[in-house]
Amino acid sequence: MSRYREQIIVGLEIGTTKICAVIGEVRNDGTLQILGIGKADSCGVRKGEIVDFDNASKCIYDALNQAEQLCDVTIEEVFVAVTGSHIQSFSNRGSVPISGEDREVSEDDIDEVMKNAKSVSTPPDHTIIHSILEHYYIDGKAGIKNPIGQLGTVLEANYHIVHGKELRIKNTIKCVKSLDIKVDDVVLSSLASAQAILKSEEKEQGAIVIDIGGGTTDYIVYSEGAVRHTGTFAVGGDHVTNDVSIGLKLPLRQAEKMKVEHGSISRRSVAVSRTIHLKGEVGFAEREVESSQLCAIMRDRMEETLQLVYKDLKKQGLLPFVRCGVFLTGGCSRTPGLVELADEVFGMPIHLTTAQKSGGVVQVYENPEYSTAIGLINYGKKLLNERDLDQHQPMGRIGRWVFDMLQTAKSFVVSILF
Amino acid sequence: MIEFNQESLFARKVNRPRQKLVVCGVGNAGMKVIDKLVLSGITGMGLVSMNTDEMALAGTLATTKVLMGNHILHGMSAGGDPEVGNTAAQASVAEIRATLEGADAVIIVAGLGGGAGTGALSVIASQAREAGAAVIGLLSLPFSFEGKRRLFQADQGLKALQPLLDAEVVFSCDQVEPMLNHDGLRNTFAAVTDIQAQCATTLWRLLVCKGLMNLRMEEITNVLKPQQHSLFGYGESMLLEGRMEEALEKALASPLLAHRIALRQADSIILHIISGPELVIKDAQHMVESIQQELGLNVSVFTGATVDENYKGKLGIALLASTPFEKLEIKPLQVVGEASALGNEETSDIDESKSLLGTDDPISISLISAPRKGSKKIKQDVFRFEKVNKGQFEKTDPTIVDGEDLDVPTFLRKNTAMK
Numbered sequence: 001m002s003r004y005r006e007q008i009i010v011g012l013e014i015g016t017t018k019i020c021a022v023i024g025e026v027r028n029d030g031t032l033q034i035l036g037i038g039k040a041d042s043c044g045v046r047k048g049e050i051v052d053f054d055n056a057s058k059c060i061y062d063a064l065n066q067a068e069q070l071c072d073v074t075i076e077e078v079f080v081a082v083t084g085s086h087i088q089s090f091s092n093r094g095s096v097p098i099s100g101e102d103r104e105v106s107e108d109d110i111d112e113v114m115k116n117a118k119s120v121s122t123p124p125d126h127t128i129i130h131s132i133l134e135h136y137y138i139d140g141k142a143g144i145k146n147p148i149g150q151l152g153t154v155l156e157a158n159y160h161i162v163h164g165k166e167l168r169i170k171n172t173i174k175c176v177k178s179l180d181i182k183v184d185d186v187v188l189s190s191l192a193s194a195q196a197i198l199k200s201e202e203k204e205q206g207a208i209v210i211d212i213g214g215g216t217t218d219y220i221v222y223s224e225g226a227v228r229h230t231g232t233f234a235v236g237g238d239h240v241t242n243d244v245s246i247g248l249k250l251p252l253r254q255a256e257k258m259k260v261e262h263g264s265i266s267r268r269s270v271a272v273s274r275t276i277h278l279k280g281e282v283g284f285a286e287r288e289v290e291s292s293q294l295c296a297i298m299r300d301r302m303e304e305t306l307q308l309v310y311k312d313l314k315k316q317g318l319l320p321f322v323r324c325g326v327f328l329t330g331g332c333s334r335t336p337g338l339v340e341l342a343d344e345v346f347g348m349p350i351h352l353t354t355a356q357k358s359g360g361v362v363q364v365y366e367n368p369e370y371s372t373a374i375g376l377i378n379y380g381k382k383l384l385n386e387r388d389l390d391q392h393q394p395m396g397r398i399g400r401w402v403f404d405m406l407q408t409a410k411s412f413v414v415s416i417l418f
Numbered sequence: 419m420i421e422f423n424q425e426s427l428f429a430r431k432v433n434r435p436r437q438k439l440v441v442c443g444v445g446n447a448g449m450k451v452i453d454k455l456v457l458s459g460i461t462g463m464g465l466v467s468m469n470t471d472e473m474a475l476a477g478t479l480a481t482t483k484v485l486m487g488n489h490i491l492h493g494m495s496a497g498g499d500p501e502v503g504n505t506a507a508q509a510s511v512a513e514i515r516a517t518l519e520g521a522d523a524v525i526i527v528a529g530l531g532g533g534a535g536t537g538a539l540s541v542i543a544s545q546a547r548e549a550g551a552a553v554i555g556l557l558s559l560p561f562s563f564e565g566k567r568r569l570f571q572a573d574q575g576l577k578a579l580q581p582l583l584d585a586e587v588v589f590s591c592d593q594v595e596p597m598l599n600h601d602g603l604r605n606t607f608a609a610v611t612d613i614q615a616q617c618a619t620t621l622w623r624l625l626v627c628k629g630l631m632n633l634r635m636e637e638i639t640n641v642l643k644p645q646q647h648s649l650f651g652y653g654e655s656m657l658l659e660g661r662m663e664e665a666l667e668k669a670l671a672s673p674l675l676a677h678r679i680a681l682r683q684a685d686s687i688i689l690h691i692i693s694g695p696e697l698v699i700k701d702a703q704h705m706v707e708s709i710q711q712e713l714g715l716n717v718s719v720f721t722g723a724t725v726d727e728n729y730k731g732k733l734g735i736a737l738l739a740s741t742p743f744e745k746l747e748i749k750p751l752q753v754v755g756e757a758s759a760l761g762n763e764e765t766s767d768i769d770e771s772k773s774l775l776g777t778d779d780p781i782s783i784s785l786i787s788a789p790r791k792g793s794k795k796i797k798q799d800v801f802r803f804e805k806v807n808k809g810q811f812e813k814t815d816p817t818i819v820d821g822e823d824l825d826v827p828t829f830l831r832k833n834t835a836m837k
Contacts (some may be wrong), residue, residue, distance in 0.1 A: 026580035
């Protein structure tokens with residue numbers, strides 16, 4: 001059943017160091033083709049949140065403009081990734097008695113349990129960004145994906161609720177809207193990354209995606225095909241640069257350069273030192289720096305960041321469910337030695353990944369900086385597909401169910417006849 | 419059947435199915451707690467406000483009010499003099515007694531150091547005892563900034579009262595101070611009221627409220643022995659997963675637990691869990707286990723659990739305990755020594771060691787953890803920065819996780835050695 005229309009989807013990630021826009025096209029056969037990308041250095045964004053409105057919107061304009069020109073498409077709507085330390089998440093379980101006389105789970109029960117699970121109290125200034133279905137329980141039996149038609153007395157559903165400060169999210173939306181571009185939806189940055197990186201098999205087996213970006217570290221845990229936990233720490237590559245700048249008494253620009261050109265966080269690089277010669281510039285006198293110092297400072301920061309994630313997941317009791325290991329992405333994941341360090345911290349398989357390849361511009365997939373933006377397109381594809389289905393069948397979900405039933409009946413009849 | 423060796427406090431009232439609890443708020447501070455309890459919608463316990471000041475008493479929300487010493491003071495305040503408060507209370511013994519009649523337990527709530535509360539308490543406590551009730555004192559000692567006179571009066575009042583109490587929760591307002599840094603004075607006093615109200619509510623739930631597990635008065639008097647350092651903590655959580663942990667974490671963070679140092683020294687603690695109908699006994703078990711993990715296996719935990727419709731989706735945890743002062747490695751500051759200059763010749767010739775660690779001196783409990791054994795001075799082979807430096811993040815919202823500011827370079831916080 002292919003109902004996909006040819007559709008342009010644009011993912012926009014407003015990061016702390018750079019702003020990425022990726023334009024994708026969903027073909028008739030349902031595959032995704034990347035048409036073009038745009039990238040601009042970001043200014044006015046701190047720790048994943050916009051602080052300087054004018055500068056940020058200029059940068060967004062640059063990135064979108066670049067992408068438009070590359071593939072000759074006019075951008076009207078975008079999916080925007082949001083992150084920031086204000087975003088929190090928790091799981092909530094809703095429960096309803098199964099109402100029908102035959103004790104069979106019906107569409108109404110599903111709707112009812114969804115309402116029940118989503119009615120949560122968040123802080124007054126917060127708004128719910130996502131409520132993602134984990135799975136259903138019938139009479140306490142866990143792990144049910146599609147409960148319709150099953151028998152039982154109580155239906156429960158676990159929803160993962162992601163919420164954040166309403167005004168800060170509106171700020172991001174407003175910034176994009178000021179460029180006369182509609183925001184189709186805001187998506188949690190880690191959720192988007194996971195869409196690009198994880199295959200459904202990995203989601204099923206359990207995997208952690210850690211996106212270490214410029215201003216934030218976002219992570220998400222999947223197991224049994226569902227989101228189990230999400231989190232954000234406002235710590236990222238900027239902090240590494242800042243640490244280097246303070247520790248080695250270098251200006252920020254020099255520190256960033258040192259980090260990118262000579263930085264490493266492997267044990268060896270901390271133990272074995274060599275002298276790095278820094279050329280003098282205007283306002284910066286010539287200097288020599290020991291590489292072991294640079295690497296020790298960086299390692300401390302990265303180790304702590306990974307430890308924070310590890311501790312949180314341990315507290316949530318999710319580590320035993322993760323069998324596929326940790327998938328690292330984001331600009332900072334390119335730091336040499338990160339896999340070794342992550343292995344020490346997590347003690348499970350570590351994968352350094354970028355987005356899964358589909359069609360189109362290949363370089364995009366290979367750069368971890370783009371994984372969130374590509375994920376946004378994947379997310380958008382799924383979302384539009386859902387909406388499409390609802391549009392085609394005015395009865396919505398019930399209509400779809402009836403349709404499916406008819407199909408089943410048809411195949412049943414066919415199987416009897418032949 | 420469990421049998422208690424000690425003489426049962428309610429030996430003659432064995433047949434009573436439910437206990438009757440009366441909470442007596444005495445003086446201005448006590449009345450505020452009563453108001454707080456009335457406003458929180460708690461029913462099923464007697465709430466009595468007692469004061470000498472008619473004006474103040476008119477403003478309270480309590481159902482039962484006792485104006486003490488009306489024909490002596492004519493509805494005036496006791497003026498901060500405990501003597502006056504005491505005389506007034508003695509003049510109104512009959513009225514006080516009438517409100518306490520038939521109670522199984524009386525909780526006396528007051529802020530010590532003033533006139534009405536401090537002076538009247540001993541009269542009320544002895545009346546409660548005569549009425550056959552167990553008496554629990556829920557008392558706060560004044561802030562140190564309120565002056566030596568009040569501190570001294572509070573100390574004297576407490577000493578006079580302690581022999582009449584079966585159990586007590588006493589804390590100094592100074593202990594509450596760390597949790598409110600820049601709040602106004604009004605909020606500071608409100609915080610003290612909140613803690614006392616929370617404590618009274620917890621006791622009410624433990625003793626009277628219909629619950630999964632109730633505690634007996636004997637168990638409470640066993641844990642909250644008078645003349646010991648009292649510990650109380652309360653935490654609430656609304657999370658779905660891990661709310662046990664969060665609530666416990668919040669309860670343990672209470673300023674009255676003094677960073678858990680004192681709690682680890684307690685040999686038994688009362689744990690009270692309140693939650694909605696979703697609470698099951700397994701949760702309580704789990705809770706006790708995690709507390710024992712936190713505090714060591716030697717501590718015996720008395721668990722009470724209450725199910726309340728209003729707490730649907732919420733979970734509250736209260737911890738109550740007391741520790742003998744001798745066991746704590748804390749040293750009450752010698753404010754009393756100075757206060758004795760106000761006219762108490764007794765304290766001057768008290769055995770020095772007793773007055774330092776003695777039980778009679780909780781006025782100035784300030785928890786100073788004893789210096790760790792064998793802690794050496796760190797050698798200065800690492801270079802340190804004097805000022806905490808945050809570089810480009812100086813002006814952004816701080817990123818604080820588990821009390822650490824993550825914007826400060828990690829190597830500075832960890833003090834990594836640099837070659």
